[in-house]
Amino acid sequence: EPEVTQTPSHQVTQMGQEVILRCVPISNHLYFYWYRQILGQKVEFLVSFYNNEISEKSEIFDDQFSVERPDGSNFTLKIRSTKLEDSAMYFCASSELGRATDTQYFGPGTRLTVL
Amino acid sequence: GDSVTQMEGPVTLSEEAFLTINCTYTATGYPSLFWYVQYPGEGLQLLLKATKADDKGSNKGFEATYRKETTSFHLEKGSVQVSDSAVYFCALGRRNTDKLIFGTGTRLQVFP
Numbered sequence: 578e579p580e581v582t583q584t585p586s587h588q589v590t591q592m593g594q595e596v597i598l599r600c601v602p603i604s605n606h607l608y609f610y611w612y613r614q615i616l617g618q619k620v621e622f623l624v625s626f627y628n629n630e631i632s633e634k635s636e637i638f639d640d641q642f643s644v645e646r647p648d649g650s651n652f653t654l655k656i657r658s659t660k661l662e663d664s665a666m667y668f669c670a671s672s673e674l675g676r677a678t679d680t681q682y683f684g685p686g687t688r689l690t691v692l
Numbered sequence: 693g694d695s696v697t698q699m700e701g702p703v704t705l706s707e708e709a710f711l712t713i714n715c716t717y718t719a720t721g722y723p724s725l726f727w728y729v730q731y732p733g734e735g736l737q738l739l740l741k742a743t744k745a746d747d748k749g750s751n752k753g754f755e756a757t758y759r760k761e762t763t764s765f766h767l768e769k770g771s772v773q774v775s776d777s778a779v780y781f782c783a784l785g786r787r788n789t790d791k792l793i794f795g796t797g798t799r800l801q802v803f804p
Contacts, residue, residue, distance in 0.1 A: 580735075581735060583735075608790070610790065610791075612792075612794075618796070619794050619795065619796050619797075620736075620781065620783075620792075620794035620797070621794075622790070622791035622792065622793075625790035625791070632790055633789060633790045633791065635791065668735065668736065670736075675790060676785070676786075676787050676788070676789070676790060677724070677784075677785025677786055677787075677789055677790055677791055677792050678723075678724040678743065678785050678786065678787050679785075680726075680738050680741065681738075681792060682735075682738070683728070683735040683736035683737070684735045685733065685734050685735040686735060
């Protein structure tokens with residue numbers, strides 16, 4: 578069964594460093610998403626991406642974040658200058674159709690630890 | 693704004709016990725409602741969904757009914773197994789947005 582994959586599973590970085598989280602969505606899906614979950618808190622939407630541009634973003638997704646589909650298979654989330662409060666589990670998701678009424682398929686997550 | 697509230701965990705049950713995990717939502721109109729499950733070391737997997745009032749979603753012995761009058765979508769299973777041990781997330785989605793709104797998740801632990 579097709580699945581969303583994410584690498585790395587765990588990333589440790591120093592405050593102020595740049596990190597890139599990688600995702601390979603399901604191959605025939607056209608809509609891609611990033612969510613995050615700070616320990617003990619809710620899973621929160623960050624951004625959605627369709628047709629090589631951001632479709633929707635939350636207030637969390639500020640100028641330090643960016644997303645890219647650098648080739649036909651990968652979807653990345655870059656955090657330019659990490660802060661302690663960026664420590665969280667980051668989930669990538671993809672869907673065949675857009676909008677939150679369609680099923681979004683999630684990857685296993687990348688745990689980001691900022692020291 | 694829209695929100696989802698789940699009962700706090702962990703929920704600890706013996707095998708073959710009846711399971712209920714409560715989920716209520718705050719939203720106008722008729723959002724779609726979802727239950728996702730996260731097994732250890734894995735991603736969020738869709739367990740079931742319902743798209744309109746009185747719809748019942750079901751999968752793998754789990755059921756949830758979309759109750760507009762009580763704004764609820766409680767997850768139930770008649771007889772849990774050890775393999776059901778996981779974190780369960782209730783979520784809400786709308787047609788006019790891409791984002792899913794999640795509850796905090798409820799950890800279920802089933803012991804033999």
